[in-house]
Amino acid sequence: MSGAPAVVATARNYRAAVAELRGSARHSDLVPGAVVVIPGGGPWWTLLLEAQAAGAAAVVVSNPGRVPPEAGSALSADAVTLPVVVERPYARADILADALDARAGSGPTMVTVECAAPAPDVGATLRDGLRWAAVLAGGPLSYCGGGDGTFLLEAAGVSGPGSCDRRGAAVDRGRV
Secondary structure: OOOOOEEEOOOHHHHHHHHHOEOOEEEOOOOOOOEEEEEOOOOHHHHHHHHHHOOOOEEEEEOOOOOOHHHHHHOOOOOOOOOEEEEOOOOOOOHHHHHHHHHOOOOOOOOEEEOOOOHHHHHHHHHHHHHHHHHHHOOOEEEEEEEOOEEEEEEOOOOOEEEEEOOOOOOOOOEO
């Protein structure tokens, strides 16, 4: 069991999960080399950077509330060099079907995409977010205006534009 990956977590649900993964994971209070679970309330981005500086192997951000501008600044460029998993229990995989069903055939008024990722992954993260936006918007997205980090996109067959807040990634000014 000593060869099992260490997990540093204070939340009861994560401690319980680690206990259930006997032989696959073990609880630890030592950050170096461990997967560190940090709560998403408060300045989670600071805790993420502290865990990285202490030698964590990876970080799980549990249910982050929002990403304020200071978080984006702190996590910009190459600031984060370890794997980060963002647990968003309220944005499950089945939420897309729920959102589409709830519209009962009517189109969306607006879809907003907000992405954050290490510099090498920003493009892929943005493309993933925009593909989800296209599905929610009901059609392919096309560039229709904007600049300086914020772009307006319009879905085919939808009466109003959607918006995309983008930082650090190249934009294809064609269809998404």
